[in-house]
Amino acid sequence: MSQDTERAAWLAALRAGAEVPPRRxxxxxYAGPHEIGSVEPDFLSRIDLQPLVDQREVLQKTERGWRLHGEPTSSLALLADAxxxxxxxxxxxxxxxxxxxxxxxxxxxxxRAVVRGLGITTQAVHLVGLAPDGRHWVQQRAFDKPNDPGLWDTLMGGMVSARDTVQTALLRETWEEAGLRLHTLQGLRHGGFVTTRRPSDDGGGAGYVIERIDWFVATLPExxxxxxxxxxxxxxxxxxxEELWxxxxxxxxxxxxxxxxxxxxGY
Known part of the structure; x- marks a missing residue:
């Protein structure tokens, strides 16, 4: 098998693994009129929620799915605690x-701990880091990370929190993970985005990941x-x-x- 054929086969399998339908x-x-995620039909039957202050149920099972009542952020907080x-x-x-x-x-x-169990779409940001000679800066994730411990990653990768935009998340995560300030990097640009959809072990195996990842590229000066x-x-x-591949x-x-x-x- 030629090198290009091997890489093409690997990439096809990788992409297939990033777009996997739910196991079940x-x-x-729903939160009020808004569809915000998805759950396995009986997943939310396993929790106990107290009524809202006006005695309405926080959560209701309907013919179409599950619906949260009340102010969405407050109701989701109660659901997360449960x-x-x-x-x-x-x-x-x-x-x-x-x-x-x-x-x-x-x-x-x-x-954040409940987004995958509830099938809520998340957003992340990554930075591809280069040396001036074109080599790649990569990080090994800490062995005590809850997700993918010990695997290799881009120079920086992190979630976009509720208080962030993509740009502020890029700034914050680049400092927290790599100790780098964006203004010290060269040629910073947006490279594109990837989306992953696949089952997750969160929620006792009832989770589902839907995530959009914006990625950027920059060079670290000598x-x-x-x-x-x-x-x-x-x-x-x-x-x-060669080592990256x-x-x-x-x-x-x-x-x-x-x-x-x-x-x-370029693949």
Missing amino acids: PRVPL LREAGLAHAWRDEQLAVPNRGGERVATVE GLLPVNQDGEVERFELIND RRMLADEFTTEAALIQAAFL
């Missing part, structure tokens, strides 16, 4: 993410080195194209990082 049927989750109590939340971060409707309009915020600030990176390495073909990178690096390399 799902029904819509999922946590039932052991159906992921690692609790005390971090709010935006909750969009099907049209992409932000209608609420919610704790002598400027990444230094992690938040404890979420095991180490950084500077590698050439070797690690990607060996599935040593996260799915998202591999998709981004392949796109950057």
Whole structure:
């Protein structure tokens, strides 16, 4: 098998793995009139929610799916706490993410730990880092990370929180993960975006990931080195194209990082 054929086959499998339908049927989750996510039909039957102050139920099962009543962010907070109590939340971060409707309009915020169990679309940002000679700066994720521990990643990758825009998330995450200020980098540009849809083990295996990732490219000037600030990176390495491909073909990178690096390399 030629090198190009091997890479094309790998990329086809990678893309297929990033666009996987749910393991089991799902029904819509609504906040008032807005469809904000999806859940397995009986997933929310496993929690206990107290009524709202006006004695309305926070959550109602309908013929079309599940519907939250009350102010969306407050009701989602109650739902997140109930999922946590039932052991159906992921690692609790005390971090709010935006909750969009099907049209992409932000209608609420919610704790990050429950977005996958509720099938809520999330947004992330990544930075492809280069040396002046074209080699690639990559990071190994910390071994205690709740997702993909120890796998290789782009120079920086992080979620866009509810308080962020894509640009402010890029600025913040680049400092927290790599100790770099954007104004010190050269040739910063938006490279594109990738979207992943696949089942998740969150919520006791009832989760589903839908995420849009905007990725950027920049060069670190000679002598400027990444230094992690938040404890979420095991180490950084500077590698050439050949080593990058070797690690990607060996599935040593996260799915998202591999998709981004392949796109950057023109595949």
